[in-house]
Amino acid sequence: MAAVFFHQIQEKPGPYTVSLKEFRETLDSLQRAGYVFIALDQFLAFVEGRGDVPPGAVLLAADDGYEGIYSLAFPALKARRIPLVVFPITKWLAPVRREELHLPKVSPEQLRLMAASGLVAVGSHTHEGHSTVGGQPYYQARLHSPWTGRPETGDERRARIWNDLVVSRAVLEEIVGRPPSALSLPFGCTGREVREAARRAGFRCIFAGREGLVDRKTDLMDLPRVRWERGPLLKQLKNLGHQPGLPRYKKEKRQKQAEGYFPQSSFASFIHG
Template sequence: MQQHDETRLKIPKPLGVVAFLSLFLLGMVGYGMTGQAGTLAGKGVAVITLHEVADGIKNPAVVAPADLEAMVVAARKAGYNFISLQEFHAYMEGKGQVPPRAVLLTFDDGYRGVYLKGHPVLVAHKCPAVMFPVTKWYSPYPRPEMSLPHLTAEDTLTMLNSGLWGFGGHTHDGHRFLPAGSQGRRVYFTTGQAWLAGEFRYETREEYLARVWADIQLMSLELRRLGIEPVDFAAPYGQMNEDLERLLLEAGYRYLYVEGYRLNYPGQHLIYRVDGGTTADQFLNALSIAFRNRGS
């Protein structure tokens, strides 16, 4: 019995010679323009991923408030410029500029520590950021899985009203694995066909698509309820396949965030992100790698 498990990232094909020369010539023209540091496409934006902010927790996904502050200060001292989600959208649509060494700071999952401990740091330093919450976790009912406290609707409103935060989605109930047969094999909720033990078979492709589509609709509904336009989606675990990509685009999402150590340029809908680590040194190293691998 064959299991379909597509969890690959969609990587752009290499540029042909004509396309490469075209981009090179456009970049040279933009470089010579008075008052501009190159063309819009020539700058690129690094997108950085963090998760929780809390004191006293040793975990690769948890940043101490003091370390978050050190990240922001060190990045600016090194010449990086944090931009807002609105500025990022305008740039990606070819409607606005970004400063050199532009950085979009993002947080996944929607942990409340980001609001309680991280938000004050970002406000103090006037540093914009983006949150990608798992929307099911807004429910007031106890969660069956082990978890850290999640943002409330009130927290989200406060963050939005600060003018520093943008929001997207991180699935409704899809930040998890599903069983995929014997020996404990699992697949990502969003990219794999699950094993239906009660029926002794795998999901059909149609069942998989219907399940993921329903989750996307619930996520969009919750985001709209919070006053958020659902156009940004961060793929859990950075995983994307062609089916998930197509469903999200059909649902109106325009920016799909995946893993990838490279910069982002106008016209893309797959947005590559770099893990920011937990210290200022790791944060700067991640930025350095992204800007070396420009990927234009």
């Protein structure tokens, strides 16, 4: 399987941005080629050994939670009945100063509407974990106490990470009515301490920063991804060795044949043959 992650959908392409035109065309080309988009529950059931997925299975996911996910991507996905996992940064769901947000983010109400559709699952991209401290990712940095000035201990850092994940889960549960089962870690911070904190916080799986495909042997707490930022996604998947199932037109042809349908020339051959 492939877990395909993108960040932003806009009318025009840009850094870390897929244009709406490319987004629609890519979804259609993948489906025509025989790839099948699956939901998060089916993805997890497969990795946990509780179910199967079709050949060419793809989990589609969006990091950060930009507003374009709701206004542009979601309508395109609904029209095609394609499921999605959204991983918002929960700190950005609270009211913040406008200058802190360089691009509009999805609102709690928009997140709620997407989740209520049955097509969109909501995961966590942490609360504060997307920020940096002294040039280091928040989950890797060692903070200093504002009262004593001393650096935090290992136990204090582990507690801080766990608390951040718990806060993120609580915020999302309040918005969509259920806690997230999946975590996407910013900056690929998937050290042992972070994985253990995520387990304790209640997450079933972690999407890490490394590139690759997923199978039944993949560690649920260290899942690879495929980054879709710009360029032909179909080529990326095939280069990784992720081949599709039977293309759609061949499926339709076989279905018609199974139902007793024959093209006129074939039917004549069959009768007079």
